[in-house]
Amino acid sequence: MAQKPSIPKGTRDFSPLEVQRRRYIMSIIQTHFENYGFMPIETPSFENSDTLMGKYGEEGDRLIFKILNSGDYLKKTREEDLTQGNEAALTPKISEKALRYDLTVPFARYVVQHQNDIAFPFKRYQIQNVWRADRPQKGRFREFTQCDADVVGSNSLLQEVELIQLYDAVFTSLQLDGCTIKINNRKILAGIAEVIGAEDKLIDFTVALDKLDKIGKEKVQQEMLDKGIAGEAIEKLDPVFTLSGGYAEKMKSIKSLLNDSAVGMRGIEELEFINDFIQRIPLKTAQLDLDITLARGLNYYTGCIFEVAAPEGISMGSIGGGGRYDDLTGIFGMKDMSGVGISFGLDRIYLVLEQLNLFPPSVRAGVEALFVNFGANEAAYCAGWVSRFRESGIKSELYPDAAKMKKQMTYADRNEIPYVIIAGENEINAGKLTLKHMATGEEEKLDPQDIIQRLSN
RNA sequence: GUGGUUGUAGCUCAGCUGGUUAGAGCGCCGGAUUGUGGUUCCGGAGGUCGCCGGUUCGAAACCGGUCUUCCACCCCA
Numbered sequence: 401m402a403q404k405p406s407i408p409k410g411t412r413d414f415s416p417l418e419v420q421r422r423r424y425i426m427s428i429i430q431t432h433f434e435n436y437g438f439m440p441i442e443t444p445s446f447e448n449s450d451t452l453m454g455k456y457g458e459e460g461d462r463l464i465f466k467i468l469n470s471g472d473y474l475k476k477t478r479e480e481d482l483t484q485g486n487e488a489a490l491t492p493k494i495s496e497k498a499l500r501y502d503l504t505v506p507f508a509r510y511v512v513q514h515q516n517d518i519a520f521p522f523k524r525y526q527i528q529n530v531w532r533a534d535r536p537q538k539g540r541f542r543e544f545t546q547c548d549a550d551v552v553g554s555n556s557l558l559q560e561v562e563l564i565q566l567y568d569a570v571f572t573s574l575q576l577d578g579c580t581i582k583i584n585n586r587k588i589l590a591g592i593a594e595v596i597g598a599e600d601k602l603i604d605f606t607v608a609l610d611k612l613d614k615i616g617k618e619k620v621q622q623e624m625l626d627k628g629i630a631g632e633a634i635e636k637l638d639p640v641f642t643l644s645g646g647y648a649e650k651m652k653s654i655k656s657l658l659n660d661s662a663v664g665m666r667g668i669e670e671l672e673f674i675n676d677f678i679q680r681i682p683l684k685t686a687q688l689d690l691d692i693t694l695a696r697g698l699n700y701y702t703g704c705i706f707e708v709a710a711p712e713g714i715s716m717g718s719i720g721g722g723g724r725y726d727d728l729t730g731i732f733g734m735k736d737m738s739g740v741g742i743s744f745g746l747d748r749i750y751l752v753l754e755q756l757n758l759f760p761p762s763v764r765a766g767v768e769a770l771f772v773n774f775g776a777n778e779a780a781y782c783a784g785w786v787s788r789f790r791e792s793g794i795k796s797e798l799y800p801d802a803a804k805m806k807k808q809m810t811y812a813d814r815n816e817i818p819y820v821i822i823a824g825e826n827e828i829n830a831g832k833l834t835l836k837h838m839a840t841g842e843e844e845k846l847d848p849q850d851i852i853q854r855l856s857n
Numbered sequence: 858g859u860g861g862u863u864g865u866a867g868c869u870c871a872g873c874u875g876g877u878u879a880g881a882g883c884g885c886c887g888g889a890u891u892g893u894g895g896u897u898c899c900g901g902a903g904g905u906c907g908c909c910g911g912u913u914c915g916a917a918a919c920c921g922g923u924c925u926u927c928c929a930c931c932c933c934a
Contacts, residue, residue: 409925459932462858502934530934535858537928546934607932696933708934718934745934774892809894824892838894 410534410542416765422545422750424763426527428573429547429744436566438525438549443506445529449498455505455731457699463532465542466495499531503548504700504728504741511552511739512732520553520737527746539716539748548722550741552729557670560704560724561677563742567708567720568683570744575758578711579686579719584694585671585704586723588654591664592640592692595657596633603699605629609640610695617641640692647675647690654692670704702726706742710752719748766795766815768855772808772822773799781828782821785848794855796821812838819855 407413414422433440446467453461474482476493500506503526511518527547536542549566551559564581571579589609593602604627608620620641621634639657643650651671658664671690678688686708696705703724710716722742729737753759769789771782782798789796799808812820822834827845835851836843 406925457932459858463932532933534932536926540933544934716934717932721934743934748934772892804891805893806890807894811894813894820893822892826892834892836893841894843893 408542410536410540412541412543418750420763420765421753421759422746424759425574425746425749425753426545426547429570429746430525430527432566432569432573433525433547433549435569436523436549436562438523438551441507441510441524441526442528443500443503443510443526446497446499447506447509449492449496451509451732452498452501452505455700456501460501463534464501465499465531465533466491467497467499469494469496500528501532502530503528503546503743504550504725507548507550507741508552508728508739509732511737512729512734515734521551521559522553523549523551525549539751541747545746547744547746548741549743550722550739552737552739555738557673557704558677559740560670560674563706563722563740564674564678564688565681565683567706567742568686571686572684574749574753576711576749576753576756577685580709581683581686581688582691582694582707582709583671583674583688583704584691585667586702587663587667587670588658588692589667589695591658591661591667592637594661594663596629596636598629598633601627601629606695609693612641612693643692647688650690650692651675667703674704696721696723700725700728704740710748711756714752714755716748716752718745719752720744764816766817767797768794768817769796769819769821770808770812770815770817771796771798772805772820773802774805774824775802778823778825778828782823785821785823785833788848789852789855792852792856794852821851 430440449464449466452464456464473494477490478493480486481489481493507524507526510524511522525548527545529543530546531543534540534542549563564583567579567581571577589606590599590602593599593605598605605624608623608627611623612620621637624634625631636657639653643653651668655665655668658668675688675690691707694705694707696707701723703726705723706721707718708720710719720743722740724738724740726738727735728739729735771786773779773782779798779802786796786798799811809820811817818838820836820838822836822843823832827833830845831847832845833848833851834843834845835854
């Protein structure tokens, strides 16, 4: 045998059943997106490198897949950079395009480029693959699908409220009970940093704080010390480390800490507004939780940030995330255009639904009915009925060869086809079809119209 | 990018401190059964032991490298 073929690390093939199940999730998400007024767009799989580079932080740049220039890709390089292996200088010379890393930055590019054709506020959704040169692990792939809904051109916090409701609507339809929508606000983080006198260390501070539930209070404090945040500043953070209770309770204690910070209080107001709304129109299955430690790495967020955790007991990274970015289009030269959006991680939602056995049995790959092929005459008789079945919307097929019945039955069984239709000499003479229920083994000789009637439901 | 882990038949895995011709279960193909699958019985096909190199009289096993799998860190969906 030849060398076994394989696919690149972190990519996957999808079987017929898997594709159907992915479509099931996508169609629910898409339905709700449109129900909330989002319109679909698509953007290219790859962009010019300078569109993407520098938008996701240093870590992000490393994880962007770069595309090697076609032809003589070395012609723009300098000898000394090559011999010294000067990666930073070389990369932009040999690669001018890159695979998209997320859907938000390409969307910002789209908005700037098509601003004259867009009526703002612009609500768009986008369901496409993205690529990251990460090391794969549980629920992490190098090629995966994001489902994004964003709105640009409105500062209204009603958008945040609607996006939370949208999360809830999708999880409700998927029967995925018990997801937690964690919410925080960058302004609160900035306020805390301001109050403790560490404004210049905002990023280090939030990254460390983000790890609280993972590594604990002591290690977080240590990491902050290591990053040069003063010990007495860290002491002031104690209320943040020990927050407890519900949304309103946490809000209260954080409020007292942020009294002297204008930006912090603005963050508080925003979160209060959102919570008031959600209280008035309660969520159906998800739970909104204020999480002061939520930071999120993408450095374009400026206001509310979201992250969705799978139900308790499921070990999986976040299955969704998003937030408000006041100036995303600014990097492409379009000022004063606020945006807010969320993303669903299709691949991770799939894994969660699979683990919880939440895919409806009706989501299947194969046909509804298989016609057994006994030979030329019988096949001709069946072919007429296969057409009628199909015209009635019943997915059907005629076995292509007059193979042994055992083989045809095995085929039906293996493909989990629920019904087999048998028509031999007896049936043809009587103008009937025999319907076999594969689950029970039961058979009935029936008028073909009756079968169509029954299977059309 | 850092640390660990995995790789033997289509799949899941045995294979002793290195020893002759590498096994099982499941699956696949055929038959028992020319109009009946998912349960039975019989037979058959299928392997450069991830790849490259080294140690040895001898390597699936030991060593080095490389690729791959999974996990953790980092980061994230």
